[in-house]
Amino acid sequence: MKKKKPLPIPKINKSSVEIDGNKEVLICGCKGLEHYSETSVMIAVPEGRINVCGENMTMRWAGAGKLLVCGKIYSVTLDEVNDGKNI
Secondary structure (H helix, E strand, O other), rough: OOOOOOOOOOOOOOOEEEEOOEEEEEEEEOEEEEEEOOOEEEEEOOOOOEEEEEEEEEEHHHHHHHEEEEEEEEEEEEEEEEOOOOO
């Protein structure tokens, strides 16, 4: 019997954001946390940095490369990084 090779886990090359009203933001494709306070969260993603602003912000880990930001959300923005490639 031949030994089967495990399926490779794909690398995440882009992020996605899901917004649930003004209470929660789910960010997939997180590379790291750059800043956290009760009024703002900055998360590094492959495309640059996602900024979430609001009040009473809390964070929850939502799985590999996923982060759930909760609170009263006012804005979600993307600061793109241009490293010579088209984004």
